[in-house]
Amino acid sequence: xxxxxxxxxxxxxxxxxxxxxxxxxLDRQKLRSLTTxxxxxxxxxxxxxxxxxxxEQPPRxxxxxxxxxxxxxxxxxxxxxxxxxxxxxxxxRAHEAVNQLFQPVNLTLEQLVKHxxxxxxxxxxxxxxxxxxxxxxxxxxxxxxxxxxVVEVLLEIAKICDVYLMECVLDDESEGKVLSALxxxxxxxxxxxxxxxxxxxxxxxxxxxxVRQLEPDWHIDTSPEIVHQLARxxxxxxxxxPQRPERTASNVFSAPSLExxxxxxxxx
Numbered sequence: 001x002x003x004x005x006x007x008x009x010x011x012x013x014x015x016x017x018x019x020x021x022x023x024x025x026l027d028r029q030k031l032r033s034l035t036t037x038x039x040x041x042x043x044x045x046x047x048x049x050x051x052x053x054x055x056e057q058p059p060r061x062x063x064x065x066x067x068x069x070x071x072x073x074x075x076x077x078x079x080x081x082x083x084x085x086x087x088x089x090x091x092x093r094a095h096e097a098v099n100q101l102f103q104p105v106n107l108t109l110e111q112l113v114k115h116x117x118x119x120x121x122x123x124x125x126x127x128x129x130x131x132x133x134x135x136x137x138x139x140x141x142x143x144x145x146x147x148x149x150v151v152e153v154l155l156e157i158a159k160i161c162d163v164y165l166m167e168c169v170l171d172d173e174s175e176g177k178v179l180s181a182l183x184x185x186x187x188x189x190x191x192x193x194x195x196x197x198x199x200x201x202x203x204x205x206x207x208x209x210x211v212r213q214l215e216p217d218w219h220i221d222t223s224p225e226i227v228h229q230l231a232r233x234x235x236x237x238x239x240x241x242p243q244r245p246e247r248t249a250s251n252v253f254s255a256p257s258l259e260x261x262x263x264x265x266x267x268x
Contacts, residue, residue, distance in 0.1 A: 109263060113156040116262050120217030120236065123161035126207060127178065129222040130240050130258050131165060140167075140174040144181035151185050153259045155192045161218070166199040166210050175200050220258055227252055 107115075117123075129135045131154065133145040157163060165182075169175050179198060187193045199210050208226055211219050212233060220238045221227050227239045231249040238261055239245060239254040247254070255261035 109152065110156055110159075112264070113153065113262050114160060117157070117160055117218065118236065121161055122164075122214065122216040123157055123218045123220075124164045124166065124211050124214055124216040125220035125258070126222060127165055127167040130220055132178075132181070135222075137168050137170050137174065140169055140177060141171065144174075144177045146181050146185040146187070147257075147259075148185075149259045150257070151187060153263045154187065155190075157262065158192050162197075163193055164197045164199060164210070164214055164216070165193065166201065166207050168202060168204060168207060169200050170202075224248075 125131065128137070128140075131146060131150055132140075133147055134140055134143070154163070167178065169178070178200075179195060182188060182193070182198065183195075188195055201207055201210065204223060204226060207221075208229060211226075211230055215233075217235045218238065219227075219230060219234045219236075220240060221230075222240045224239065224241075224245065227237050228248055230237060231252055235251060237249075237252045238258070239252060240257060241254055242256055244254050253261065
């Protein structure tokens with residue numbers, strides 16, 4: 001035996017046994033040499049494989065699971081980013097890169113709106129201070145005026161996105177005046193906005209709840225508090241403010257008006 005393995009039959013017996021069966025004459029001395037060499041080679045091959053043993057597989061990387069928001073708060077770990085935060089940050093960088101890419105090109109309003117939306121398909125927006133000239137619910141009891149400059153941009157957004165408008169009102173009469181003003185401005189004509197997707201509530205918390213339930217890709221608002229509350233949940237937000245506020249999150253942008261942001265490339 002060689003290294004615990006039985007050797008094949010002696011070359012002499014092997015070669016003699018099979019040489020007699022061949023239909024032609026064969027030099028038995030050469031046959032014995034070849035048979036011996038083959039037997040030794042096979043034995044060495046099996047011995048080498050057994051001594052080598054199975055190859056160790058490299059350890060597979062352990063998949064890390066991010067803790068749920070119900071168990072871990074980002075406030076309890078300063079500087080730590082959740083998976084959602086990291087994705088939002090990457091999406092925002094990509095969004096700004098697209099803006100820079102399109103800067104030198106003269107685009108149509110349709111093209112501007114499309115690339116500013118960055119693939120967004122659901123869009124929520126408050127009315128006061130964004131779509132309407134009025135800025136407080138009390139003003140809606142007396143008059144409602146749609147900004148002429150926002151109509152064309154909003155209709156372009158409605159061609160791409162599922163648009164929901166929302167506002168806090170003090171009474172049913174204010175709701176009726178808002179709907180009438182939107183209709184007179186042509187926002188419900190020609191397959192634009194849908195009247196049933198204009199939502200009303202009585203508090204800012206109600207508006208926040210609307211947005212959370214609808215889970216839009218974009219939300220437009222004038223309230224810094226609401227923008228801050230929703231930053232963790234909404235992919236993109238646009239804060240409408242006359243002054244450019246300090247950026248509070250990577251997925252929150254700011255502009256003086258909706259039409260300036262989605263209708264131009266100079267605002268981010």
